Amino acid sequence: MKETITVKAEPRDRVGSSAMGRLRREGRIPAVVYSEGRAGENVQIVAHDFAQMMKRHHSEQMLVDLDVAGGKPRKVLLKAMQHHPIDGRVTHIDFYEVSMTRKLRVSVPLRLVGEPVGVTQEGGILDHLLRTIEVESLPADILEEIPIDVAGLAVGKHLSVKDIKLDPAKYAIVTGADVAIAAVSMPKAEEEVAAPAEGEAAAEPEVITAKKPEEGEEAEGGKEGAAKGAPAKGAAAAKGAAPAAKGAAPAAKGAAPAAKGAAPAKEAAPKAGKEKSEKK
Numbered sequence: 001m002k003e004t005i006t007v008k009a010e011p012r013d014r015v016g017s018s019a020m021g022r023l024r025r026e027g028r029i030p031a032v033v034y035s036e037g038r039a040g041e042n043v044q045i046v047a048h049d050f051a052q053m054m055k056r057h058h059s060e061q062m063l064v065d066l067d068v069a070g071g072k073p074r075k076v077l078l079k080a081m082q083h084h085p086i087d088g089r090v091t092h093i094d095f096y097e098v099s100m101t102r103k104l105r106v107s108v109p110l111r112l113v114g115e116p117v118g119v120t121q122e123g124g125i126l127d128h129l130l131r132t133i134e135v136e137s138l139p140a141d142i143l144e145e146i147p148i149d150v151a152g153l154a155v156g157k158h159l160s161v162k163d164i165k166l167d168p169a170k171y172a173i174v175t176g177a178d179v180a181i182a183a184v185s186m187p188k189a190e191e192e193v194a195a196p197a198e199g200e201a202a203a204e205p206e207v208i209t210a211k212k213p214e215e216g217e218e219a220e221g222g223k224e225g226a227a228k229g230a231p232a233k234g235a236a237a238a239k240g241a242a243p244a245a246k247g248a249a250p251a252a253k254g255a256a257p258a259a260k261g262a263a264p265a266k267e268a269a270p271k272a273g274k275e276k277s278e279k280k
Contacts, residue, residue: 005053005064006073009043020092029090033066033076035097043068050090059144061106066095075100075139098139105174107132108143110181114151118184124155130181133161134174141170150182158183 012030014023020030029050033041043066060081067073074097082092098104109132118124135143146164153159162177 005057005062007045007050007053007064007066009045009066009068011068011070012042012044015042024091029093031093031095033068033074033095033097034079041068045093047090050093054090057144058109058111061108061142062144063098063139063142064095077104077106077139077142100139103136103138103172104142105134105136106142108135109145111145111147112150112182113147114149116150116153116184118153118155118157122155122184122186124184124186126150126153127183127185128181129158129183130161130175130179133164135166136172136174137170143171148181150184153182153184155184155186 009031012023014020023030023044024047027047028044029047031043031045033043035041060078062078064076064078065073066076076095076097078093079096080094081090083089084091110130112126112128116124116126119126133146137143146166148159148164150159159181160177161173161175161179161181163181164173166173
């Protein structure tokens with residue numbers, strides 16, 4: 001026979017976020033009782049008593065007797081709970097009053113039992129893939145959890161929803177039959193990153209400081225440099241060739257060497273002087 005779970009509550013007239021905050025600081029949990037055809041009823045529950053009760057149960061969806069002070073106990077479904085995002089304590093509860101002759105759909109937790117042979121003997125790992133399933137049943141038959149025996153699982157094997165055996169006269173599983181619940185697989189090998197061989201320096205990225213000229217640009221740059229350099233050399237030669245103006249043609253051809261060596265230029269001056277004396 002299933003255990004009867006009783007939750008004691010008190011009527012609540014305080015509403016609003018600030019009032020709820022004060023209520024929680026006083027050690028109370030705000031709750032609402034919903035029922036078909038009636039507005040929600042506001043109640044409050046002692047937080048410590050509720051936490052102690054939940055430690056003995058695994059499911060958050062279970063049938064309880066709600067005993068509100070000044071009223072008659074009612075069969076209600078613990079439908080939903082809200083938790084604090086940091087410490088996990090329960091901050092709000094929704095109850096739903098049920099008819100004991102009408103089937104309900106609830107989420108039932110799956111608990112894995114045993115150690116798979118694929119883990120203990122073959123070095124595999126167990127993956128728990130599905131935590132709850134949807135089941136329809138009468139309120140009196142609601143399951144708190146479903147144990148799943150995984151002891152016979154070898155590496156590469158799995159259990160799915162169709163492997164769960166429940167009394168078809170009481171329960172109807174809504175979750176898809178082919179959904180996997182648990183599986184055993186070999187751990188994936190970690191990829192090793194090859195270290196550089198001893199004596200080999202790691203390749204350094206190339207630092208681009210300036211745009212490299214293209215081959216065509218390099219050639220054109222050379223021509224421009226040569227063109228600029230030619231007049232400069234010719235100009236130097238022209239200065240040295242002034243005394244030998246009459247013999248310009250021969251001097252022009254040898255202008256470049258004359259610029260490099262000053263001696264030939266000095267020799268040109270006496271020759272020019274001799275020619276002037278002869279004319280006189």
